[in-house]
Amino acid sequence: MPAPMDAPFLSVLMPALNEERTISHVLDAVLASSIDLELILVDDGSTDHTWERMRTCEASDPRVRAFRHQSNQGKGAAIRTALRHARGQVVLIQDADLEYDPADYPRLLEPILSGKATVVYGSRAFSSHTAYSYWYVVGNRLVTLATNVMYNCYLSDMETGYKVLPREVALSLDLQARGFELEPEITAKLLRSGHRIYEVPIGYAARSRAEGKKLTAMDGVRAVRTLARYRGWRPQRPR
16 A cells, blocks of 8 residues: 555654643654654553643644544554554554653664665663663563574664554554554564564653553563464465
8 A cells, every 4th residue: 555645754653541741742742853744643552641742742743643542452462443543654663651762763764765675673771770770681581582593693682662653664564452562563564574673773762561561561471472473374376
């Protein structure tokens, strides 16, 4: 499905669940970017004022479109909804918390614009930070190690939220995940499709569980299971 002639270059896909405390700050940061973009918001059944924040932003800026799940379906489902409505040449996943900084967009897009890469991941350094737990960092490294072993690649941060790729490539992956297993599904299917993932360093400010962190140890287990499930996946050829 080609992008419309008047489509923006970048579609920022932002799922959110009960992020009223941070979402306005993130929306302002995204829309302050000088990049030609649209912002696709999906409220995944929030019970706070997240949806109201989204609607206010949509009403004030023509680059914003907001959609809502009446009940919580998971991050993967929200991203799939956003992707269906995206029109840009390139899509970028942006969480609605304050962990990832939209100021990194130029750095993430540069390898694509210069022709160095098709798919770009923002790699977190996991340097000293008060909100990191030891097991969170170790778990992330173990899941990334599992990715490298299973798919014979060398990534430093498979679970990063910043994944940037052409919209047509994203659509071709036929994503199925409903929850956080979306991250390994995207990575597994990209690698099985023969795409080389180009990593660039990004800033990252982890938040604690008390501040709203939603990932758990079981999400790491599910990630490894997802990687294993798609190890034999093959992209479907166009008919």
